[in-house]
Amino acid sequence: MKKMLLLGAACLLSIGAGAAHSSKRTANAVERGHALFEYHCASCHGPGIGNPGHPWRTGTEALQVKYRGELPALLAERKDLTPETVAYFVRNGVSIMAPYRKTEISDADLAALGAYLSRNNPDFAKK
Amino acid sequence: MTTPSDVTPTQWQSALTAFRNAVGAQWVFSSDEDAGLYRDAYSPYWNEPEERMPSAAVAPASVEEVQAVVRIANQFGIPLYPISTGKNLGYGGSAPTMSGSVVVDLKRMNKIIEVNDKRNYAIVEPGVSYFDLYDYIKERKLKVWIDVPDPGWGGVMGNALDRGVGHTWYLYRDHFWSHCGMEVVLPNGEVMRTGMGAMPGSNAWGDFRSNFGPYVDGLFSQAGFGIVTKMGFHLMPEPEHFLHKKIYPPRREDIIPLVDVANELEDQGMIGMALYESPMFSAQFQDPALRAIGLAPDVWNGNAINRYAAEKGVAPWELGVSFYGPEAVNEAKWQYAKSRFQKAIPGVRFEDYESLRFPLTAEQEDAVKHKVLVGVPNMNVFTLSARNRTNPEPADGHLLFSPTFARSGEELLRAQRIFTEGMRDMKVDYPMAYGPFSAPFTWNFRAFVLATGMPTSRSNPEVNKLSRETMEKLITLGAQHGYGEYRTPPAFQDQVMSTYNFNNNILRTFCETLKDAVDPRGIIAPGRGGFWPRTYRKGA
Numbered sequence: 001m002k003k004m005l006l007l008g009a010a011c012l013l014s015i016g017a018g019a020a021h022s023s024k025r026t027a028n029a030v031e032r033g034h035a036l037f038e039y040h041c042a043s044c045h046g047p048g049i050g051n052p053g054h055p056w057r058t059g060t061e062a063l064q065v066k067y068r069g070e071l072p073a074l075l076a077e078r079k080d081l082t083p084e085t086v087a088y089f090v091r092n093g094v095s096i097m098a099p100y101r102k103t104e105i106s107d108a109d110l111a112a113l114g115a116y117l118s119r120n121n122p123d124f125a126k127k
Numbered sequence: 128m129t130t131p132s133d134v135t136p137t138q139w140q141s142a143l144t145a146f147r148n149a150v151g152a153q154w155v156f157s158s159d160e161d162a163g164l165y166r167d168a169y170s171p172y173w174n175e176p177e178e179r180m181p182s183a184a185v186a187p188a189s190v191e192e193v194q195a196v197v198r199i200a201n202q203f204g205i206p207l208y209p210i211s212t213g214k215n216l217g218y219g220g221s222a223p224t225m226s227g228s229v230v231v232d233l234k235r236m237n238k239i240i241e242v243n244d245k246r247n248y249a250i251v252e253p254g255v256s257y258f259d260l261y262d263y264i265k266e267r268k269l270k271v272w273i274d275v276p277d278p279g280w281g282g283v284m285g286n287a288l289d290r291g292v293g294h295t296w297y298l299y300r301d302h303f304w305s306h307c308g309m310e311v312v313l314p315n316g317e318v319m320r321t322g323m324g325a326m327p328g329s330n331a332w333g334d335f336r337s338n339f340g341p342y343v344d345g346l347f348s349q350a351g352f353g354i355v356t357k358m359g360f361h362l363m364p365e366p367e368h369f370l371h372k373k374i375y376p377p378r379r380e381d382i383i384p385l386v387d388v389a390n391e392l393e394d395q396g397m398i399g400m401a402l403y404e405s406p407m408f409s410a411q412f413q414d415p416a417l418r419a420i421g422l423a424p425d426v427w428n429g430n431a432i433n434r435y436a437a438e439k440g441v442a443p444w445e446l447g448v449s450f451y452g453p454e455a456v457n458e459a460k461w462q463y464a465k466s467r468f469q470k471a472i473p474g475v476r477f478e479d480y481e482s483l484r485f486p487l488t489a490e491q492e493d494a495v496k497h498k499v500l501v502g503v504p505n506m507n508v509f510t511l512s513a514r515n516r517t518n519p520e521p522a523d524g525h526l527l528f529s530p531t532f533a534r535s536g537e538e539l540l541r542a543q544r545i546f547t548e549g550m551r552d553m554k555v556d557y558p559m560a561y562g563p564f565s566a567p568f569t570w571n572f573r574a575f576v577l578a579t580g581m582p583t584s585r586s587n588p589e590v591n592k593l594s595r596e597t598m599e600k601l602i603t604l605g606a607q608h609g610y611g612e613y614r615t616p617p618a619f620q621d622q623v624m625s626t627y628n629f630n631n632n633i634l635r636t637f638c639e640t641l642k643d644a645v646d647p648r649g650i651i652a653p654g655r656g657g658f659w660p661r662t663y664r665k666g667a
Contacts, residue, residue: 052497095523103186
């Protein structure tokens, strides 16, 4: 019985250590993804002013018109994005946004970008 | 994906293996999924047999790796197509001119080798974007500006090599002509440098364009004579102040003196890029009466436009003039310019638009109205074609038609009518279709470009078919009147080159003669620029 308890404690410790490591890794990915978002995406999808007569940047304005307030126009404020959704749009493009090649955004960078943009998604956070 | 013609499956596999050995397996993209990322997202042939498809892509990280790639291509007869950042959307994107080519993706070669803010130049590699160069300069607080095209994500070198353009001073906004020396991997794998870079020991690569002897740099723009791996560019010293004023003439025919005075001011170095627009362009979509005036067959006499302008206070033309320099000097230049316009155009109106002192804070920079006029890279031009309040169902992309002609008001009025009536004869209409309110661009200083864009679709081939047919007809129509494209997507390069046909197409024949001598196997960008190596030349 004692052995089983010890084993159980060891498992808990192990799971705890894994969770801590995983959490740190996720945090790093989110941080890195944030930097990548600023570099690759924010010029269209960040906050800011567009051309004269356009109060928002291009991608933000496009999503504002598309969702009419039902979803946030700023990608960084979305709570429904998953890494898979992000990967789909980056690799396939949409509307006038062309896809990104792997020399621009590598698969590893794409995963980090997905981690950042899905950080507010409760379903993704559970995973 | 399509593999190169005249290459056996065994040779193809051997070439891919050699490429992997040269640059590392992870930098050779041969799966359909990976190579598919090099398709032109704005292709007018999307998913049709004529779409220009890459066979694979290879991404070298150094000039030595580029040399190795070129030598392998020579060994196996593999056509290559170099790109820098691959953002030439509207003019071909990252797809090759000839299907089956291996794209040489130079994005990994992204070093900024030098920015000098005492002698005002930069030397960069192909993967450096306008955003990258701008950030580099800002982070180091260097006192120079870059000249940027509308979308800032493009490559400094790639834009210049396609003879792309920007928006500031005439010395800087024609990006090819503002370059200063280059390094090129020739089709035999040798490295050549031009300008002062050709002299070992010279420190003037970024200063003096010309080497002794023939000036060969032009051979590497809109053409496949080598893979350019470094370029110098002249930069503008950061001015103390920027002043932008708007000028509104009251009558349609005032475009003639308006252009004459703007030419006089710009050609003696008084103003930056003359920014022509027509307030009636957007107004016609708000007022059906103005739209009807624009569509009437007798609009060309100008009477209805002039009446509308007088009644509604909407000018038929707008000219923006930019001044760069000390604030007092800018103001003095403006007073002189104002007097010249007042003398030439009775009833002309003026408007203050923007006055900026540098350096700007981040907040001030975001609030700049027309950022490209002050060398700030951004992506705001896509607001014209992305989803927005006035364009809720946008196209997936566009083809750009860019006819170039003499910089005069008379020629502009003539060109407007020719292209407008031509498009109406074709029974096509787009939001940006030609009309009496189309305004010229002066990106290429000393010339007008009356550009328009036609939609492309990744789901509706009929949209693409109509745009292709329209483009072909417009190229033909323009050439009949002496209007030539300065730049065009791969699908139209043969046609455009055939319009520069003085003396039985001797320009193309000369390029082919050079191509056969310099690149006998025809491996570098065959077809780029509308001429072909013997290997692929029809009838050769």
